[in-house]
Amino acid sequence: MSLSEPANGGLRSDSPSGSERPRPLWLILALVVVTYGTGASLAFLGFGAQSIVVLFLPAGVTLSALLLSPRRRWPWILLAAAATEVAVDLSHGLSPRWVWGFALANTAEPLVGALLLRRYVPAKVNLLRRRDLLAFLVCCVGAGPVVGGLIGATTLALSAGLPVPRSFLSFWAGDAAGVLTVGGCVLAWRHGAGRPVVARAALAAGLAAAATVIGFWPPQVPLFYLPIPVLFWLAFSQPLTVALTAGAATTVTANLMTSAGHGPWAALNTSDQVITLTLQVFLTTTILGAWALAVGVAERDRARWDTSVERAARLRLNALQILTADLAQAATSTSIAEAIVREGVGLLADYSSASVVSPAEDELAVWTAAGRRDDLAERNRRIPLDAATPHTDAVRTGRAVVHQTPADLAAAYPRLADGYRTLGVGSIVCVPIRTADGAPLGALAFGFQREHGVDSDVITFAETLANLSAQALRRAQIYERELDAAHQLQQALLPALSGGLVGIRVSADYRPADVAHQVGGDWYDVFPVPGGRIGFAVGDVVGHSLAAAAAMARLQSALRVIAQTAPDPARVLDEFDRASVLIADSRMATVGFADYDPATGLLRYACAGHLPPLLVTEGGAEYLWEGRSLPIGLGQRQRQQGERLMPHGAALVWYTDGLVERHGQPVTEVMRRLADAAGRCGEREPEGLCRHLLRHGAGAQVLGDDTVILCIQFTGAPYPTVATAAGDLPAGD
Structure with missing residues (x-):
């Protein structure tokens, strides 16, 4: 019995349930008549003298028919069994005066057994469950044949003058063996086991019969125990149906061999009743031993199956909890x-x-x-x-x-x-x-x-x-x-870097810290201003949310408008500071603004609380610290600005704090490493420089703050603008 087939031992015997349509009554009665008549005739012809029944298989036939049928059919089944008993007895020369006693014995016996079993096991009978097996043995193999044996022994005493005790033992032993052999098999096979098990049962029956013939053939050599290891091996390795079928084959073969004069019981010099009793006790004990072994194996396999099912359930529950947590995140x-x-x-x-x-x-x-x-x-x-x-x-x-x-x-x-x-x-x-x-x-x-x-x-x-x-x-x-939608919003808020700006090439990138919304408060801008100059700005609004993005968009628009009339970056930030009062969520924003005159190469710049821009030339990289003042909204009256002539081919890198702020590291140290990376790069073309510094400063890690980087190369000639859309830059490039 394998763990993958725990139901092999779950055989049951019960009356048809509401979900199982009972077979036609005429078919049941026909089966009872045919099988009962065959077994009764075999008892007369093969198992003993006319007056002594050694093995009575029909006892198991009638009991099985009762247990597998609704109670309303029991009278018809008992009547069919009684009529068949009378017909078989009369055909074998028994007196019509006494056949009714044998008919009564062979109908009262299964009725008592079935009633008692249904009292203790009212529904399903599982022959691999110890309680059900014990009830079957006590009620059907024990009590029922006792009633039948008393009636049959009394009938034999009145009809043939045989002693009641000796007749009772013979009658009871033969009927009990028949109930155990036939009733156990029928109940075990009740729900079918499929063709592979049927084939195995046939082979097992043949093997058991062969072992019994070999063991019983020599009357003087003690080989009668040969069926025992065969039955026990089958009980250990096969389903109960196979083991009981082999047990039935052993019982029938042993009785036939004994009746034919073979085996140790045929050589006993004693009465037929003692031979009957001892032979049936030997066979019954052997079958019960094999049956008990099958029950033990089934319980072991069932315990293993229950353990494996319980373990699988625990694993599934644990995995389900993990999956639920993963899905939530x-x-x-x-x-x-x-x-x-x-x-x-x-x-x-x-x-x-x-x-x-x-x-x-x-x-x-x-x-x-x-x-x-x-x-x-x-x-x-x-x-x-x-x-x-x-x-x-x-x-x-x-x-x-x-x-x-x-x-x-x-x-x-x-x-x-x-x-x-x-x-x-x-x-x-x-x-x-x-x-x-x-x-x-x-x-x-x-x-x-x-x-x-x-x-x-x-x-x-x-x-x-x-x-x-x-x-x-x-x-x-x-x-x-x-x-x-948020990504599209952010792209709409960030400027499209227009081409045709004289004297510069520019590239920019934006990375939000809030990957759940792809929006934030950092921004950049590049636009023309009066006088042939070019203005560019980098800003940072506190927060990285939709509210910060909205404030950023208003500040960006305001700065563009103010830069069209203010004469220099310091005045731009002064006017911008006053305008920010009207913009929600703009307090403490930082802004860096510069304008560049391509004709003179002069860069003017001012920082309202913002980090200094990084100038990259052939000689290295340096931060421009002039023109610094407090962030927007803190009430500073006059802001300062710095100026620097830009060498041909130099690049200016302006950024927000997300590029240089790292947990547990001083900002000044991170800024120093950024300048070293820019100076060693050897690349001042804006796209390559932007990629290089982002890879150095951010890489593929999750940023703690929004990050903007704006790279401007001063060409001193009218080159077309090169723009990198936000988000197009590979993080790990």
């Missing part, structure tokens, strides 16, 4: 799908995959469990919704897709058959992920190496995971729409 559809396939294998199956409907609702994006060589999934990373796959079928139909064998899979998905064979997939289930109103979001697929690996528990658990995934995916879709 996952912000995007990709992270949700990866969490599902990562934990889904441990939860349920040998393989797992998850798919998500694309925003255009015309294809599925598919993820498979990490660490598995899933060539099939690699070839189907994105699949059209009209393709034939388990995922697309589940999404289109809204129902679970189940295939239990490789043949089913190949028939349903011929294009995928080779991939399934390569992976060794024997069965799959794919369940849809849908919102509460039925909108499709995707699907979950779980594959098993074994065939018929999908049962009701698997489907229920998969649907539970789908429901969890639906909630997370719905949240992710809302977030992703907001993220896309």
Whole structure:
């Protein structure tokens, strides 16, 4: 009995339930008449003299028919058994005067056994459960044959003058052996075991009969014990149905061999009653020993099965808790799908995959469990919704897709058959992920190496995971729409660097700290100002949220307007300071503004609380510390500015504090390293310099603050402007 088949021992015997349609009464009665008559005739012809019944198999036939039928049919079954008993007795020459006594004995006996058993086991009888087995032995093998033996012995005493005690022992032993042999087998086979078990039972019966013939053939050589190891081996290694069938074959063969004069019991010089009693006791003890061993093995396997089920349940619960936590933290559809396939294998199956409907609702994006060589999934990373796959079928139909064998899979998905064979997939289930109103979001697929690996528990658990995934995916879709809208908003707020500015080339990049919204308060701007000059600014509004972005947009617009009339950067910041009072959330903002005259190469600059710009020339890099003042909104009356002639080809780097602020590190030290990196770069072309400094300062790490970097190269000639859109720069380049 294997752990994968715990139900082998779960055989039961009961009257038909409401969900099981009973067989027609005429068929039951016909079976009783045929089997009862055959067994009764065999008792007369093969097992002993006319007056002594050694083994009475029909006792088990009648009892089985009663236990497997509704009580309303019991009178008909008993009447059929009695009529058959009378017919067989009369056909073998018994007096019509006494056959009714034997008929009464052989109907009262199964009736008493069935009534008593139903009293203690009213519903299902499991012959591998100790309580049920004990009740069967006491009520059906013990009490019932005692009643039958008393009636039969009394009838024999009156009809043939035989002593009641000796007749009773013979009668009781023969009937008890018949009930144990036939009744046990019929009850065990009641619910069927499939063709493989039937074939094994036939082979086991043949092996047991052969061992019994060999053991009973020589009358003087003590080999009669040979069936014992055979039965015990079968009880240890096979289902109960196989062991009991072999026990029945042993019992019938032993009685036939004894009746034919073979075996140690045939050589005994004693009465037929003693021979009957001792032979049946030996056979009954052997069968009960094998039966007890089968019960012990079944209990062991059941305990192992329960332990494995409990352990699997604990693992699933733990994995489900981990998955729930991962889904709660996952912000995007990709992270949700990866969490599902990562934990889904441990939860349920040998393989797992998850798919998500694309925003255009015309294809599925598919993820498979990490660490598995899933060539099939690699070839189907994105699949059209009209393709034939388990995922697309589940999404289109809204129902679970189940295939239990490789043949089913190949028939349903011929294009995928080779991939399934390569992976060794024997069965799959794919369940849809849908919102509460039925909108499709995707699907979950779980594959098993074994065939018929999908049962009701698997489907229920998969649907539970789908429901969890639906909630997370719905949240992710809302977030992703907001993220896309915020990204577009940020791009709209940041300026488009126009071309045609004389004497400079410029590049810029923006990286928000709030990756959940892609917006913040840092900004940059480059624009022409009167007098042929070029103005450029870098600013930082406190915070990195939508409110900061809104304040940033207003400040940027105000600065552009003020720069058109103010004569120099210091006056620009003075006017800008007064205008900021009217802009919400602008207090403590920092701004750096400069103007550049391409005709003279003069750069004028002023910093309102902002970090100094970094000038990069052939000789190295230095910070421009002149023209510094307090941040916007602190009431400073007059601001200062600095001036510097820009060498041809020099570059100016202006940035926000996100580029140089690091937890646990002094800003001055980080700024020094930034200047060293810029001086060693050897690159003053703005795109390359911008990339280099971002890689040095930020790399792929999550930033603690929004970051803007603006690189201007002073060419002294009318070069076209080169602009890098925010977000286009690879983080790890």
